[in-house]
Amino acid sequence: MYEGKYPHKRYRLTLDFLKKHISTNESILDLGVENPFSEIMKSEGYTVTNTSGEDLDVGFSSVQGSGAEVVTAFEIFEHLVAPFNVLKEIKADKLVASIPLRLWFASAYKSKTDPWDRHYHEFEDWQFDWLLEKAGWEIKDSMKWTNPTKKIGLRPLLRYFTNRYYIIYAERTS
Template identity: 70%
Template sequence: MYEKTFPEKRFNHTLAFLKKHISTNETILDLGVENPFSKIMIGAGFSVSNTSGEDLDKDQSGLQKTTDVVTAFEIFEHLLNPYTILQEIKADKLFISIPMRLWFSPAYRSKTDMWDRHYHEFEDWQLDWLLEKTGWKIIDSEKWTNPVKKFGLRPLLRRFTNRYYIVYAEKIK
C-alpha cells in the first residue's frame, strides 16, 4: 500500500481524504507545477495534470482545462488573490489543503526564496467563508496536527494544535 512509503504525515491524510471522495476514473487538475504529491496521486492511479507554473494571481488561463476535479494542496497560502482563482475554476469538485494559522507561530516567510512565502495563513472559518462566497459548498473537511521531533514550547503545542485543514467542496449550480 502506498501510504507506508510517504515521507510526511500530511501526504497520508491528503491521499486518504482524496480516495474517500473520488475515484481514479476522474481527471484532476492540480494547481501548481508537478510536485511530490502530484506524483503520489499518479502512483495511486489518478489521472493528474498540473498548471504550468504561471502566476495564478495574474494569469488564470491554466484553469480553463476541462477536468472533473481541481486540487490545490498547500498553494492557497501563497496566493494574494484566492477569491478570483476560486471563481475561475471550471471543475465541479475541489480539494484544498492549507496550513492553518497558529497563534504561537508567525506566518512562514523564506529569506532565500521570494515565492516560498505565506501571504495567507487561514483559520478554518476563513477558508470556509471564502469558499461559500465564491460559490462552493463544503461536503467534508478534516484537520490534523503536525508534531515535530524537537524540544520546546512550540514543538509541544504542535502535538495538540491542528496545523493542517483539508476541504472537499462542490460547485453550487
C-alpha cells in the same frame, strides 16, 4: 497502511481524504507545478495535470482551459494574494484543497532564500470556509490534523495538540 511508502503524515492523510471523495476515473487539475504529491496521486492511478507555474493571482488560462472534473490545491491558496479570483475561475465541479492553518504561537511562514515561497494568508478554518462559500463552493467534508516536530521547546510541544492542516472537499454551487 502507507508506512514506508509515504513517510509524511500529511501525504498519508491527504491521500486517504482524496481517495474517500475522488475516483481514479475522474481527471484532476492540480494547481501548482509538478511536485512529490502530484507524483503520488499518479502512482495511485489518478490522471493528473499540473498548472505550469504561472501566477494564479493574475493568470487563469490553465484553469479556464482545463476540462478536468476535479481541481486539487494542496498548500497553494496561502501563497496567493487573492485566492478568490482563481476559485471563481475553476470550471470543475469538485474541489479538494488543503491549507496550513494560522497558528497563534508562530508567525506566517516566509522563506529566507526563496522570494516566492511565503504565505500571504494563513487562514483560520472559518476564514477559508467563508472564502470558498463566497467563491461559489459548498464544503461537503473537512478534516484537520496536527504536525508535530521532533524538536524541543514550547512551540514544538504545542504542535502536538494544535491542528496545523485543514483539508476540504467541496462542490460547485454556482
